[in-house]
Amino acid sequence: MGIEGPFWRAIAVFRVASLVYAGILLIQHDGYARPALGWLVIGLMALWTAASIFLYSVDAVRGWPLLVIDMLVTVACLLASPYAQGRFQFAQGVMPLPATWVAAPVLAWAVYGGRRLGAVGAAIVAAADVWLRVRTPGAPVYLNGAVLLFLAGVVVGHVARLAKQAEERMQRAIEMEAAQRERDRLSRGIHDSVLQVLALVQRRGQEIGGEAAELGRLAGEQEAALRDLISMRPAPSGDLRTLLTRYGSATVTVSTPATPIVLPPATAEEVAAAVGAALDNVRTHVGRDARAWVFAETVDDTVIVSVRDEGDGIPDGRLQQAERDGRLGVAQSIKGRITDLGGTVTYVTGPGEGTEVEIRIPAGESA
Incomplete structure (x- = not known):
């Protein structure tokens, strides 16, 4: 899971806390038109919370199919709010039935794909909420939640992308350090054997002269090239x-x-x-x-x-x-x-x- 692990665990904690908060809101308000339907939606949210926490923890499963299903379940719970709350939904200060739980897929999309995908997720959830209010005559339309969703998706996506880039740079630095240690180890062995032999061939070739001098010159060139090669840093x-x-x-x-x-x-x-x-x-x-x-x-x-x-x-x-x-x-x-x-x-x-x-x-x- 790498650097993304803490992000997914934080989203899991957010899902649980938001689920508890939605349940508390349902208990506090007794003006819902269909409380039984409200508890049914809360139960569906609880099941999906448990399932999503497990599925997002598996690298092989985490991907577009899971992200899409997560968004569909969230939007479905959001669209069920008017049927459970009735006219009470549009009273001043009353939140939709899922409450802050609807932000979970937005955060998941942001962590998975960065700030742009986070903004897209926020737009989908915000569009569903605005559509619910627009389709009801006389219902007030609030954009505060949409703005907060958008900011959360962009900021979390940006931070997640920066964390991934930092992890990649650190991994490259570790690989370069390991390669340099291996280079140093090989350099010591080459210096103690091959370079000494090439230096000896060069010296003896110059002493003997003739064709041996040409071999000595070539040995000297290869010695110099090999010294340059083993001394280079990554x-x-x-x-x-x-x-x-x-x-x-x-x-x-x-x-x-x-x-x-x-x-x-x-x-x-x-x-x-x-x-x-x-x-x-x-x-x-x-x-x-x-x-x-x-x-x-x-x-x-x-x-x-x-x-x-x-x-x-x-x-x-x-x-x-x-x-x-x-x-x-x-x-x-x-x-x-x-x-x-x-x-x-x-x-x-x-x-x-x-x-x-x-x-x-x-x-x-x-x-």
Whole structure:
């Protein structure tokens, strides 16, 4: 039940207290036209109070069918008031037969669906009460109860929604803390084994020279990348900056702002994948040792990511020819991904000037 548990228990207490209050009002007033019918309605209210308290406590049952039935039972008891009270119902200061018990489904709707659903529940109950009074000639129409129902539904719904959001944030914080503890545990093991081996390979490779020196250089790059990986703290979900930083190496320089570049998680993953595809193209067509630069920034409501290399550039028509030949790396891995996200991809290249891939993605909710 989580954070909602106290709300449902409070509503259960409210139902019982309101039921007792309705019974006391029926005992005090002896001017009802049909007291027996009044007690029959009170009995129905008591049965539904017991049933609803149990049903709302079961997570699998709590949902729209129960909410609708709760509202129908309440409105039925409210509409039975004129038949039990007769003309006495419209005397000054006399409440309908269910009295404050009619607010219970409004509170239930508010806790379940927030302030908007609470307002809808209040409107239904208030409309039934006003209809009873309007249909009787000469009966006074009071809106005080409708206003109080509306305020109760909106306020309780708002508080319940805030409580749910706070619970979700706390759960995410707990998960991040657990992930960090696991990361720290793995970091200690990696530091004592893998990093030491990579450092030894790098040092010995440089001492031996030749092909071993190349292996040593690669080992040094992997050691640096692994140290960066295990030292990173959990980042906000959808932080593009963190995803791009993982591409950094001895040949790839990644420049990002100091603050997170937050996008919807799926969007951030797709943009990072497109950048990875662009870097793969650099290694394939320019060389594994070619230098590349990744730059990311946010301008107004647009995230701009560029990937630049030091190659000889792309000849005119080369991309179109590759697409016609069925080589769809650029068309699908880069342009296809970004186009599906509502963004654009621009290639800036020239003979001997290298190639720059510029990716633009909307940073707002449209992303």
